[in-house]
Amino acid sequence: MATIEDKAQRSERHGTAEGCTILLVDDSPTQVKRLEHLLTGEGYRVLVRRDATEALAGLAATKPDLVISDVIMPDMDGFELCRRIRVLKEASQLPIILLTHLNDPTHVLRSLEVGANYFISKPYHNGILLSRVAAALRRDQGGCVAGEDGAVSCNYYGNRYAIAASKPQIIDLLLATYELAVEKNQEISKTHDALRRLNEELETRVAKRTVELRNTISELRQEIAERESAEECVRRLNRLHSVLSETSKAVVHTKDRESLFHDFCRIAVDHGCFKLAWVGMVDAGGTLVQVVAARGTTAYLDDLTIGLNQEPTGSGPTATAIKNGSFYICNDFLNAPITAPWHERGRAYGIRASASIALRQEGEVIGALTLYADKKNYFDRPQIELLRQMGADISFALANMVREDHRLEVERALLEETARRLKEREQHTQKIEYLAHHDPVTKLPNRFSLMARLAHSLELAKRCGSRLALIFIDLDRFKNINDSLGHHVGDHLLFQVAGRLLESIRSADIVARLGGDEFVVGLPLLRCNISAAHAIRKIQHALSQSYYVEGHELSVTPSIGISIFPDDGETVQELMKNADLAMYHAKAGGRNNFQFFTEEMNQTVQERLVLEGDLRVAIERGEFLLHYQPQIEMSTGRVIGVEALLRWQHPVHGLVTPDRFIPVAEETGMIVAIGEVALKTACRQLAAWLAAGLPPLRVSVNLSARQFKQDNLPALLQDVLRETGIESHLLELEITESSAMENPADAILHLRGFREMGVELAIDDFGTGYSSLSYLKLFPVHRLKIDRSFVKDIDTDTDDAEIAAATIALAHTLGKEVVAEGVETEAQCRFLQGQRCDILQGYYFSRPLPPEEIVPYLRNNAVPSPLVRA
Numbered sequence: 001m002a003t004i005e006d007k008a009q010r011s012e013r014h015g016t017a018e019g020c021t022i023l024l025v026d027d028s029p030t031q032v033k034r035l036e037h038l039l040t041g042e043g044y045r046v047l048v049r050r051d052a053t054e055a056l057a058g059l060a061a062t063k064p065d066l067v068i069s070d071v072i073m074p075d076m077d078g079f080e081l082c083r084r085i086r087v088l089k090e091a092s093q094l095p096i097i098l099l100t101h102l103n104d105p106t107h108v109l110r111s112l113e114v115g116a117n118y119f120i121s122k123p124y125h126n127g128i129l130l131s132r133v134a135a136a137l138r139r140d141q142g143g144c145v146a147g148e149d150g151a152v153s154c155n156y157y158g159n160r161y162a163i164a165a166s167k168p169q170i171i172d173l174l175l176a177t178y179e180l181a182v183e184k185n186q187e188i189s190k191t192h193d194a195l196r197r198l199n200e201e202l203e204t205r206v207a208k209r210t211v212e213l214r215n216t217i218s219e220l221r222q223e224i225a226e227r228e229s230a231e232e233c234v235r236r237l238n239r240l241h242s243v244l245s246e247t248s249k250a251v252v253h254t255k256d257r258e259s260l261f262h263d264f265c266r267i268a269v270d271h272g273c274f275k276l277a278w279v280g281m282v283d284a285g286g287t288l289v290q291v292v293a294a295r296g297t298t299a300y301l302d303d304l305t306i307g308l309n310q311e312p313t314g315s316g317p318t319a320t321a322i323k324n325g326s327f328y329i330c331n332d333f334l335n336a337p338i339t340a341p342w343h344e345r346g347r348a349y350g351i352r353a354s355a356s357i358a359l360r361q362e363g364e365v366i367g368a369l370t371l372y373a374d375k376k377n378y379f380d381r382p383q384i385e386l387l388r389q390m391g392a393d394i395s396f397a398l399a400n401m402v403r404e405d406h407r408l409e410v411e412r413a414l415l416e417e418t419a420r421r422l423k424e425r426e427q428h429t430q431k432i433e434y435l436a437h438h439d440p441v442t443k444l445p446n447r448f449s450l451m452a453r454l455a456h457s458l459e460l461a462k463r464c465g466s467r468l469a470l471i472f473i474d475l476d477r478f479k480n481i482n483d484s485l486g487h488h489v490g491d492h493l494l495f496q497v498a499g500r501l502l503e504s505i506r507s508a509d510i511v512a513r514l515g516g517d518e519f520v521v522g523l524p525l526l527r528c529n530i531s532a533a534h535a536i537r538k539i540q541h542a543l544s545q546s547y548y549v550e551g552h553e554l555s556v557t558p559s560i561g562i563s564i565f566p567d568d569g570e571t572v573q574e575l576m577k578n579a580d581l582a583m584y585h586a587k588a589g590g591r592n593n594f595q596f597f598t599e600e601m602n603q604t605v606q607e608r609l610v611l612e613g614d615l616r617v618a619i620e621r622g623e624f625l626l627h628y629q630p631q632i633e634m635s636t637g638r639v640i641g642v643e644a645l646l647r648w649q650h651p652v653h654g655l656v657t658p659d660r661f662i663p664v665a666e667e668t669g670m671i672v673a674i675g676e677v678a679l680k681t682a683c684r685q686l687a688a689w690l691a692a693g694l695p696p697l698r699v700s701v702n703l704s705a706r707q708f709k710q711d712n713l714p715a716l717l718q719d720v721l722r723e724t725g726i727e728s729h730l731l732e733l734e735i736t737e738s739s740a741m742e743n744p745a746d747a748i749l750h751l752r753g754f755r756e757m758g759v760e761l762a763i764d765d766f767g768t769g770y771s772s773l774s775y776l777k778l779f780p781v782h783r784l785k786i787d788r789s790f791v792k793d794i795d796t797d798t799d800d801a802e803i804a805a806a807t808i809a810l811a812h813t814l815g816k817e818v819v820a821e822g823v824e825t826e827a828q829c830r831f832l833q834g835q836r837c838d839i840l841q842g843y844y845f846s847r848p849l850p851p852e853e854i855v856p857y858l859r860n861n862a863v864p865s866p867l868v869r870a
């Protein structure tokens with residue numbers, strides 16, 4: 001819809017009078033429609049009449065502002081209409097525009113004659129028509145105005161022309177122009193016709209060419225399709241050859257059925273480009289087809305069931321191939337009725353064709369190989385030939401495998417039989433061997449085996465210079481049990497005895513049964529006789545516990561005799577004889593007893609065992625105490641410390657010195673507990689002295705080798721220092737040279753730890769071991785203690801004097817002090833003074849004294865030394 005501005009602009013452009021009513025008279029609906037559209041678009045009201053009579057009749061009622069009429073109309077032409085309107089009084093001035101074709105100049109003359117205001121040639125130009133309409137409505141003469149002198153003033157494209165020509169001249173000109181226009185129009189019309197014909201001809205040609213092209217394209221398409229199909233054919237053939245060559249290889253190389261099926265599926269998918277290949281085997285019941293190998297879109301097979309006797313799966317391609325023992329091709333998988341149960345699956349996995357081929361083994365159908373393709377009609381003659389070939393290959397391979405399996409089975413059976421016989425023979429031999437060397441009742445080695453093993457152990461002991469103990473064990477009153485309860489009870493008892501013996505000894509030891517109730521235990525690589533006594537104690541204890549056999553509680557005790565290499569014999573026979581004799585002594589001595597072969601050894605061992613027992617009790621009862629021996633500083637003559645020396649207040653033997661019990665405590669491990677007592681007692685004593693106002697002094701405590709290695713020693717030291725409150729540098733730990741050298745690297749680490757705690761350190765017994773100089777440098781100790789064995793003859797034995805002098809010089813070079821212990825004489829003092837020894841300790845100054853006796857000594861701190869006096 002045009003806006004008000006649009007109308008104003010258009011009115012301005014064409015000089016129209018909007019809202020004017022135009023009567024349009026034309027019998028051609030096309031013309032009417034076109035003109036009506038043009039005029040209403042410009043804002044005119046248009047009345048349409050199809051014939052002149054009707055137009056004329058309604059003229060008075062409609063009162064148009066302008067009439068536009070066609071000339072050629074059936075009942076009354078435009079000229080006649082114009083003439084009749086002009087006759088009407090009320091419409092004599094009504095502007096009339098006639099539409100004529102430019103093909104007859106007489107029409108111009110006729111329209112002028114009948115009083116038309118304008119005539120417009122058809123086909124008209126819209127702009128010209130609208131400007132004529134506007135001019136007619138304004139009732140002007142276009143750009144022409146008649147003057148009073150009869151001249152006409154004409155405005156043409158901005159220029160004004162005064163035309164004084166006569167009317168005939170103008171009409172002449174008009175007619176000449178019209179004739180020219182008609183001529184031109186006719187020429188144009190002819191050209192139009194010619195063009196139209198050309199166009200028609202062209203269209204005909206184009207149509208013809210189009211048909212030709214369409215045919216060519218369809219031929220080309222067909223050619224391309226044929227070529228593609230040929231190429232596809234070649235591709236398929238190539239794939240076929242590849243598949244066949246691979247399957248032949250598989251047939252040759254594959255050794256078992258499973259691998260063969262997997263290989264065929266792999267080849268079909270990888271080389272044959274099938275979407276899926278699977279092998280289904282008929283189950284043992286002959287009712288189900290089970291997937292045993294598959295390759296490709298194997299998800300298709302998930303939950304797939306093919307029951308040979310069930311419908312509809314029993315009539316599918318695979319089942320049909322199996323039942324017929326041949327192959328089945330389905331080239332339209334998604335539409336074939338036979339594959340209906342799998343249409344949905346097939347669609348989902350892009351399957352369009354399938355082929356199944358029965359597999360035979362020794363003539364019997366055992367299953368089928370099924371292949372799937374992604375194209376309809378995929379399986380053509382060559383593909384079917386491929387399938388047939390694959391099926392034949394598999395059957396051939398299966399037949400071969402069966403033959404091979406038979407052969408292997410026979411071979412395997414033969415091998416198994418041979419192996420079984422060999423094993424049987426071996427077991428037999430082992431049994432004979434076992435029986436030859438073992439006692440059937442206790443399963444222990446027998447006499448024969450014992451002798452061999454003892455001989456070997458004796459050899460070893462001789463070579464290593466170690467000891468070997470031979471222990472004879474006889475069960476007291478075993479005969480009574482055997483006689484009263486029967487042999488089988490006796491045998492059971494012996495078996496249990498053997499078990500307990502084995503549990504009591506170490507794996508390297510030997511246990512054997514000689515016969516009857518006699519057992520022998522061999523302890524090779526023995527360190528000392530007392531170790532044998534310990535083992536015997538364990539055996540005695542183990543065997544003396546109650547036995548339970550067939551509801552009887554039994555008790556037996558062992559009588560034990562011991563002989564020891566090298567003390568009691570040089571040969572196995574000798575040692576056996578002497579152990580046997582010792583055992584008879586033990587029995588005679590009152591059973592449940594043990595006896596060494598020599599009385600002296602019996603004595604020593606007995607004493608030792610008593611000592612061990614007493615020591616255990618002493619720890620429990622707290623029978624240990626400390627004596628203190630002062631240490632004198634050479635430069636000042638003052639007591640700078642005391643060495644704490646352990647004493648055992650034995651209830652029977654009185655005060656026992658450490659030499660008698662420390663080695664036993666060390667060997668049995670009791671030294672750890674005893675050492676802890678000594679450390680705590682010494683520190684507490686020092687704290688008490690300091691509290692009592694004695695001048696500060698150092699207390700030296702001996703550490704045993706075992707104690708030194710204890711992991712909890714640093715913690716113990718911390719506890720003791722904290723508990724007693726003494727300053728750490730007032731505590732000195734003495735470690736023997738031999739325990740430091742047992743594992744020098746560890747010793748250095750331990751010593752560093754103690755030193756970091758602020759504790760002072762000394763190497764005791766220096767010179768008795770094998771200190772390496774390089775280690776001595778690394779041991780972070782404060783002082784070295786020259787062993788009293790060197791001090792003893794220091795003034796008479798040049799060797800000892802030289803050793804002592806060298807030790808002092810060496811220690812000083814390493815920045816360590818030297819303590820000489822065991823100083824008993826003035827001469828020794830003088831010598832050590834000459835060598836600039838730092839600290840002296842010995843009977844010359846004081847014996848180790850109980851705490852109460854040493855206090856006055858410390859309080860006075862007087863030194864009865866001639867050196868100081870001198």
Ligand SMILES: Nc1nc2c(ncn2[C@@H]2O[C@@H]3COP(=O)(O)O[C@H]4[C@@H](O)[C@H](n5cnc6c(=O)[nH]c(N)nc65)O[C@@H]4COP(=O)(O)O[C@H]3[C@H]2O)c(=O)[nH]1
Pocket residue numbers: 629644645646657658659662675678701702703704734764765788821822823824841842843844848
């Ligand atoms: N002939 C002679 N002897 C002298 C003289 N001056 C001191 N003695 C003795 O020499 C020993 C010095 O102690 P030791 O070398 O550490 O040798 C000590 C030490 O190795 C060990 N011992 C003592 N107490 C303890 C202790 O608490 N723990 C540990 N693990 N061992 C200790 O027992 C060893 C012997 O101690 P004791 O019998 O008290 O013997 C002490 C002492 O009584 C002297 O002028 N002449």
